[in-house]
Amino acid sequence: MASTEGPFDTTREESRPSSARKVTSRSDIFPKLVSLQRALNARSFAVLKVAGGGMPSKRRLVAEYENWAAALGTGCEPFIAAYGETLINHIESSLLPVLWSAEDSASFAEASDFVPFVVQLEPRVLDYSGVAFPVRLGAVGNGYIVFATTGAVDLPGEAILDVHGRCCSVMMDILSLEERRSMPSETLSDREIACLQLAGDGRISEEIAERLKLSVHTVNAYLGSATIKLDSVNRIQAIAKAIRLGYIT
Template structure:
């Protein structure tokens, strides 16, 4: 069981470093997960809300990710979520596990094994780990690390599971705090709204900010929820009236 009262700064990465700086917002959490991903030799991470049986889109469940922007699009276009052995396992178990796209392809019963391998190969993430997590309210999610490194050891899996539990606990705290009002817009959310007010498209903003299109949309959607808006135009207008952007 993860000790959610533990301090992330007490954990040590494989290179001997620790995370000593404050973790006050989602950008900080993204940087922590980036450092963990890099330290363990992965190409990227994804924070994923465990989808229920009625969900048919992985992109709709991704809370935060540095996996290639085309990965989620290709995954959903191929209709891979319904027959995914990984998703099925996340729905029924809270035990961390490794994945290998080639082995998983043979376990699919929907004939989409080759398509799944192609998606993971395209992203250069044929192997990795899934680490089930939950918040204090019991909401279930998972943090995945993917890449082309060799399979992780049992000791690495245990260490990554501890990182995942503590980081997700902090993410849940930050997201709960950020839902309290419009004044809690993050720096990235405000930056996205400023570019949106300037007439930039999501593709243009992603290029300017060196982020994926998915990440830009995530920040904009989150700002829309915080400002209780129905679309991007109304969100920008409310932000301007509130003095959050100019």
């Protein structure tokens, strides 16, 4: 992780068959989170989103997904109460993962090889340790994927980087689902998707018309209606949103 500001490399995640499948419901998210939990040998996971818009005094962390109660006997509210404000401030300036330790783990992670690539939080009154991976995807997509562990997180630095990239991919899937739910009920037609795909490939309207055996006017009409359905201001934004939502590649 040479820079804390740039996007994460998710190419390794894309090579996994499970991540290649389109996410269509919340039930598709949980297997990915469980897989990450197992990779870290963690007890539980939670996806925390930053809510409250652009007003600093209103920002807070809210749980979108979690399985803490089954493993820890309680939800993630004590963790949010202990570290919520700290984590909100952290994600504004850094994308380094953060570690926290149980109260009696003063030497937590001091000897691990990934220490230069993480931030260690001050101990709080919690009886479990863990790691939180920040993901920043814009105003409605900022948050953390958090894992509680039975002891100190002691993994190779490369493994931490890999999990962080996979967390970014999962958060993008969650954002995509939320955008789909907020879209009008009218979905894109096959012709609209085909025109968007070719436009996304760099084809101009004349080339798309020739490829699909349509008139240029009809192609522009399909692209225009798709742009409206995707609540976009222009063709470029519509293509970007269609990619993010999984309509085109």
